[in-house]
Amino acid sequence: MSLPRHITRAGGTTVKRALGVQAALEWAFRVEKAQLDLPTPQDATDEGFGFGLEYVLLQRAALGCKVDGGQHKIGSYTHEDAEVIAATVAGIPENLGGRRMAIRVAELARAGLTPDWMPGAVPHCVPLEVKRNQHGERATTIVVGTESILVRGRWRTVEVLACPVTYVPHPHQIEAARRAYEDWWQALGWIRDGLIEGGLLRAVVVTAAMPIPKPWKRAHALG
Structure with a gap:
């Protein structure tokens, strides 16, 4: 044409x-x-x-x-x-x-x-916050509850920790x-x-x- x-x-x-x-x-x-x-x-x-x-x-x-x-x-x-x-x-x-x-x-x-x-973006699960010190880095944790456990015949209350995460992107x-x-x-x-x-x-x-x-x-x- x-x-x-x-x-x-x-x-x-x-x-x-x-x-x-x-x-x-x-x-x-x-x-x-x-x-x-x-x-x-x-x-x-x-x-x-x-x-x-x-x-x-x-x-x-x-x-x-x-x-x-x-x-x-x-x-x-x-x-x-x-x-x-x-x-x-x-x-x-x-x-x-x-x-x-x-x-x-x-x-x-x-x-x-x-x-x-x-293009090529795939969500990855990562910690919401990371702390860094002389020993390296680690994910920040928060207390989400408590549990009672038996230690050497005695009951103890311990904190239950969790790591908040997000997806990037x-x-x-x-x-x-x-x-x-x-x-x-x-x-x-x-x-x-x-x-x-x-x-x-x-x-x-x-x-x-x-x-x-x-x-x-x-x-x-x-x-």
Whole structure:
């Protein structure tokens, strides 16, 4: 399948760059240094594309006077496709995280990172507290009760000690990290669909490619 061609103002044609949504975001925020301009939604309960695509259309109109950009930045110029991508990110609806998710998506793209889903993390049982001295270290114990025992014909009361433990990393911490990855993945799906359906990009084609969904399951299967 041939890629769409972009007609430049000089009359020539260039083949559009095909990028997955994560690569497109990293190009916009990391390479082109696009800025996230968050609009204030009129109705915080709006779902779907809501004010997002409307905002993108306004951005496209404002960018109409800019010249086409190349692969390399010139001065402070930001490619208009990068601006459209940033505007789409700014329109993430509240049901997918809204402004907070938009900031998260932009920050990760700018750093070229994927959310840390804690690959290989396995909870280990460890003492809650450890004391150290010249003889080494030992787990801290607490008194949890008393018992009577018979010692040389006499009953004595002794303390029952226990070692409080915890799990590191805690299962809730792993679950939270992986839930955050899934939230980010869903937001990227919304951005991808918006960019594809909007048809506003001139030099970039956003493909259907997505980051791996639930990579921990794949890692478990391979292990």
